[in-house]
Amino acid sequence: MLVLAIDTSNQALTVALATEQQSLGTVTLNVKQTHSDGLMPALEYLFAATKKQPSDIDRVAVAQGPGSYTGIRIAVTTAKTLAWTLNKQLVGISSLAVVASNWPADQANGLIVPLFDARRNAVFTGAYQWQQGRLVNVLADRHMALAEWLPQLAATKQPLTFVGDTAVFNDQLIKLGEIAPASFDLPQASRLASLGAQATPVADIHSFVPTYLRMTEAEVNWLKQHPDNEGHEPYVEEI
Amino acid sequence: MTENKSQQRELILAFESSCDETSVAVVENGDTILSNVIASQINSQKRFGGVVPEVASRHHVEQVTICAEEAMAQADVTYADLTAVAVTYGPGLVGALLIGVSAAKAIAFAHQLPLVPVNHMAGHIYAARLVKPLTYPLLALLVSGGHTEIVYMRAAGEFEIIGDTRDDAAGEAFDKVGRVLNLAYPAGKKIDDLAKQGTDTFNFPRAMIKDDNYDFSFSGLKSAFINTVHNAEQRGEELARADLAASFQASVIDVIVTKTMRAVREYGVNQLVMAGGVAANSGLRARFQQEIAAHTPNVDFVVPPLRLCGDNGAMIGAAAHVFYNQGVRANGQLNAKPGLSFDYMTPERQLELSK
The missing domain is CATH 3.30.420.40 (ATPase, nucleotide binding domain)
Known part of the structure; x- marks a missing residue:
């Protein structure tokens, strides 16, 4: 099974082609750029360099979020369109899981805690664990104030390894557990491909959307005033 | 004979997502609409009394492949029949534009089709070409x-x-x-x-x-x-x-x-x-x-008739016909340009032309 993996959840852009047996190639960029600029050229190079055609793939695995809203939309739109138009399978993997999976199974004891800086002292985060060679989500992905999240982690009484956007929160994290070296912070699409090879494909590609983990501010405010949401659904209609 | 005929048909699959409508169309020879599927978010956006960009972007992701599938089915064409893929790349809401741009690039890449970038305002003008x-x-x-x-x-x-x-x-x-x-x-x-x-x-x-x-x-x-x-x-x-x-x-x-x-x-x-x-x-x-x-x-x-006055993919396909034949192409780097504008006529040229 040939898997195309795409992750543009945060600053890094990473794409890979891999089978269950081996990684054919990975292109990873970690520069400030718009992913719309970089993603398709990276895919074009990846396919050309591995001498594969888009139609050769069996499955697209995409980092579905959380992350930058625009970033996850570009990856998800590209992935779902490719899967739909080529009539291939599509799987969505948590963007946090991709970073968590950087931490090797043989070093893991306790919980792997991936963090993305969501600004204003909040994070996108969750907790993961390797169990029999599979990365398992132990505490669900969430958007939360770091000050609220850390006590919940401490309450698990498990050893913690933080990975991802750890540098900004270093002072608060160092008291609670181990901080993975910076070389583990960057998402790698080869890891995503391997997580994606194990996952179950989505049943309906059309309804596949990013995992934002946050409602828009406009919707939050609207629902406060209109808890019944009366008379507005369906939101989108063909005209 | 059928092969010849299909070579003579210029078929453009066109994407539009600059504001609060997701639309995908198939246009033949720049003047004939084979399909023009439009998904409107008005019901959602009227909660806020105007278009909220982040909400618009989220709806576009939900709709884009549905619209594309219907556009291809209604037009009764295959990817092999298509001449090019066209997409609005500006002006508009950047997050909204990026959905059409990402989807169009993916289809162009998947089927090795030329990609034609279209200015949304050129699309509005060329809606008239679908009339006469x-x-x-x-x-x-x-x-x-x-x-x-x-x-x-x-x-x-x-x-x-x-x-x-x-x-x-x-x-x-x-x-x-x-x-x-x-x-x-x-x-x-x-x-x-x-x-x-x-x-x-x-x-x-x-x-x-x-x-x-x-x-x-x-x-x-x-x-x-x-x-x-x-x-x-x-x-x-x-x-x-x-x-x-x-x-x-x-x-x-x-x-x-x-x-x-x-x-x-x-x-x-x-x-x-x-x-x-x-x-x-x-x-x-x-x-x-x-x-x-x-x-x-x-x-x-x-x-243009009412349906073609609002945002729609067919007008993008009509404009793309002109640009395609002028050799206008985008590559995989195509990005959304929210502030895209036509050039302003110079005062000298205005003076000369308006005599």
């Missing part, structure tokens, strides 16, 4: 929630702005006035209907109507309208809503029609295209028809 052939030079009046522009086209695919709004777009003024009248977003159609039942009794200002240029300004009108309503409220007076709507609309129409018709005469064009969401306004259409019939009957006035 365009004869150059022509003038196009673009009136929408984001734009109020007069565009001179010397030839196919050449656009120069000769007049533009200095502040609000005409459609924006309609929406703001609608809010004051407590009309649900989008208010354009409701003001148009209300205006038919009233008369122009308030005599709102006609900004810049006599100025020696083709520019517009609608913020003064908006303020005059708001002040009139608020002052009446403070006096406890009830103003006739139909007359308010009729007075507002009369001011907008007077200015737009007067300045556009002066441009038509001074630039000596024989065709005037009106496009964009506000082109759906019945009062505006009727006044242009009257003016042209009375004073310049040789001018061919083209307004």
Whole structure:
């Protein structure tokens, strides 16, 4: 099974082609750029360099979020369109899981805690664990104030390894557990491909959307005033 | 024989997602719509009294492949039949544009098809090509929630702005006035209907109507309208809503029609295209028809049908036909350009052409 993996959840852009047996190639960029600029050229190079055609793939695995809203939309739109138009399978993997999976199974004891800086002292985060060679989500992905999240982690009484956007929160994290070296912070699409090879494909590609983990501010405010949401659904209609 | 025939058909799959409509169309030879699927978010956005960009972007992701699948099915074509993929890359909301751009690039890459980038405003003008052939030079009046522009086209695919709004777009003024009248977003159609039942009794200002240029300004009108309503409220007076709507609309129409018709005469064009969401306004259409019939009957006035005045993929496919044949192509780096604009005509050229 040939898997195309795409992750543009945060600053890094990473794409890979891999089978269950081996990684054919990975292109990873970690520069400030718009992913719309970089993603398709990276895919074009990846396919050309591995001498594969888009139609050769069996499955697209995409980092579905959380992350930058625009970033996850570009990856998800590209992935779902490719899967739909080529009539291939599509799987969505948590963007946090991709970073968590950087931490090797043989070093893991306790919980792997991936963090993305969501600004204003909040994070996108969750907790993961390797169990029999599979990365398992132990505490669900969430958007939360770091000050609220850390006590919940401490309450698990498990050893913690933080990975991802750890540098900004270093002072608060160092008291609670181990901080993975910076070389583990960057998402790698080869890891995503391997997580994606194990996952179950989505049943309906059309309804596949990013995992934002946050409602828009406009919707939050609207629902406060209109808890019944009366008379507005369906939101989108063909005209 | 069938092979030959399919080679002669130029089929463009076109994506539009610049604001709050997701649309995908298949257009043949730039003038024939094989499909034009439009998913509107109005129901969602009217909760907020206007388009919230992040909400718009989220809806586009939900819709884009559904629209594309329906467009391909209704047109009854396969990827092998397609000549190119086209997409709006600006102007518009950046997050919204990126969905169409990402989807179009993915399809072009997957099926090794050429990718044609299209300016949304060029799309609005070329909606007219789906009605009848365009004869150059022509003038196009673009009136929408984001734009109020007069565009001179010397030839196919050449656009120069000769007049533009200095502040609000005409459609924006309609929406703001609608809010004051407590009309649900989008208010354009409701003001148009209300205006038919009233008369122009308030005599709102006609900004810049006599100025020696083709520019517009609608913020003064908006303020005059708001002040009139608020002052009446403070006096406890009830103003006739139909007359308010009729007075507002009369001011907008007077200015737009007067300045556009002066441009038509001074630039000596024989065709005037009106496009964009506000082109759906019945009062505006009727006044242009009257003016042209009375004073310049040789001018061919083209307004696309209502469905093609709003944002839609077919107009992008129609414009893409022209650009495709001029060799315009984008590569995988194509990005959304929210502030994309036609060039402004230089003052020298304006002077020379408008003699």
